Amino acid sequence: MTDSILELYVNDGLSDEEIDQQRATYGPLTGDVRELIQLALQTRVDADDVARAREHLAAAREILERDREDGPYGTRFNDSGRFRNWGNAAIGLRNAIAPIGGIHEDDDGRVWTDIHLGPVYEGPAGHVHGGVSALLLDQILGDAARISGYPGMTGTLAIRYRKRTPLGALRVEAKLDRVEGRKAFVVGHIADSEGICVEAEGIFIAPVWMVQQRDSFAEIPRPE
Numbered sequence: 001m002t003d004s005i006l007e008l009y010v011n012d013g014l015s016d017e018e019i020d021q022q023r024a025t026y027g028p029l030t031g032d033v034r035e036l037i038q039l040a041l042q043t044r045v046d047a048d049d050v051a052r053a054r055e056h057l058a059a060a061r062e063i064l065e066r067d068r069e070d071g072p073y074g075t076r077f078n079d080s081g082r083f084r085n086w087g088n089a090a091i092g093l094r095n096a097i098a099p100i101g102g103i104h105e106d107d108d109g110r111v112w113t114d115i116h117l118g119p120v121y122e123g124p125a126g127h128v129h130g131g132v133s134a135l136l137l138d139q140i141l142g143d144a145a146r147i148s149g150y151p152g153m154t155g156t157l158a159i160r161y162r163k164r165t166p167l168g169a170l171r172v173e174a175k176l177d178r179v180e181g182r183k184a185f186v187v188g189h190i191a192d193s194e195g196i197c198v199e200a201e202g203i204f205i206a207p208v209w210m211v212q213q214r215d216s217f218a219e220i221p222r223p224e
């Protein structure tokens with residue numbers, strides 16, 4: 001059976017230069033919007049200034065809406081095998097709510113990122129929302145599975161919140177534990193400067209369509 005998710009895997013025929021150009025054009029826009037999200041939370045200017053700022057935002061929206069797409073970004077690739085999931089809610093280059101800027105992969109298969117979570121990711125006062133922690137762990141554990149050669153969809157993500165996670169600087173890391181058939185078991189955690197705040201174990205399952213896709217590539221595609 002063909003899975004409908006495959007319809008959102010599209011070769012859009014861009015050259016590498018065009019992809020680089022898009023990255024240079026839209027990446028900074030995402031950064032600006034990310035700063036605006038935080039400003040909407042933190043600004044203390046008065047109603048007149050808010051009204052004036054909103055007029056500028058309306059003008060910006062009018063420009064950006066002149067040529068736009070509808071629907072999700074999906075996963076796009078080109079003939080040289082560059083994959084983009086720029087809409088991804090955890091790491092997408094064009095997604096202003098995505099908290100992760102980039103990930104590191106060590107030779108031993110460990111995947112990690114150092115991030116700084118600002119006030120827009122708040123749950124309990126001054127601390128990270130538990131759902132945001134789950135978002136981070138889902139992404140990094142999934143990346144650890146993929147980088148180890150076993151990409152899959154999250155089947156189960158078990159999370160233990162060991163202590164409150166403060167907003168600010170955090171390390172998120174994960175590593176493949178074992179593989180059983182189509183299931184990759186991955187462990188990971190989020191830590192602050194004083195130690196582990198959240199632990200997770202994920203089971204990432206390669207659906208049959210993904211195994212078939214995987215077998216058609218010399219290497220597991222690394223999204224950018």
Ligand SMILES: CCCCCCCCCC(=O)SCCNC(=O)CCNC(=O)[C@H](O)C(C)(C)COP(=O)(O)OP(=O)(O)OC[C@H]1O[C@@H](n2cnc3c(N)ncnc32)[C@H](O)[C@@H]1OP(=O)(O)O
Nearest residue numbers: 138142151152153154155156181182183203205206207208
């Ligand atoms: C190429 C790049 C791909 C990038 C992917 C990015 C993912 C990013 C991370 C995500 O956010 S994924 C989104 C959240 N996850 C989902 O939406 C997954 C929805 N669920 C599914 O699509 C299917 O249920 C799933 C692929 C997980 C499993 O369907 P299958 O039809 O392949 O499973 P099947 O019933 O054949 O069972 C295969 C094995 O997995 C086990 N299993 C099935 N569902 C499970 C589950 N949910 N948790 C744990 N184990 C599970 C099942 O018992 C069995 O074990 P055994 O082989 O030992 O018998």
